[in-house]
Amino acid sequence: MKIYVLALAIAATLCAVALGAGQALATTAHHATPRTLKVAMHDPGCHWFMRHGEFTKAATVKGRIRLLNLDEATLKVASRHALRHIPVGKSLVVGRGNYVIMMVGQAPDDNYLKLTVR
Numbered sequence: 463m464k465i466y467v468l469a470l471a472i473a474a475t476l477c478a479v480a481l482g483a484g485q486a487l488a489t490t491a492h493h494a495t496p497r498t499l500k501v502a503m504h505d506p507g508c509h510w511f512m513r514h515g516e517f518t519k520a521a522t523v524k525g526r527i528r529l530l531n532l533d534e535a536t537l538k539v540a541s542r543h544a545l546r547h548i549p550v551g552k553s554l555v556v557g558r559g560n561y562v563i564m565m566v567g568q569a570p571d572d573n574y575l576k577l578t579v580r
């Protein structure tokens with residue numbers, strides 16, 4: 463009986479630790495709310511980063527950033543590790559790395575946007 467109680471106490475302690483860790487993670491995520499970088503439709507080039515009311519083909523940001531697709535079709539976000547898609551009106555948070563952003567079915571001379579996240 464004593465061993466059973468001891469096991470129960472250990473299990474309860476482990477649960478409390480796991481719960482605490484989970485809350486710590488949630489808190490961290492909450493504080494690091496990423497800013498938003500818009501990708502907007504604009505010709506020529508079809509799509510551009512829109513920052514401070516200006517259209518640019520390249521952007522460098524510090525810290526995680528939320529990419530918002532305001533283009534006319536799904537965007538492709540390519541990094542060394544993955545190719546991800548952002549449907550129109552949706553967004554994607556990206557972390558540190560280099561990215562090339564293009565649109566599905568885009569013309570060969572449309573923009574390839576370069577994003578650097580430090």
Ligand SMILES: [Cu+2]
Nearest residue numbers: 508509533565
């Ligand atoms: Cu486009």
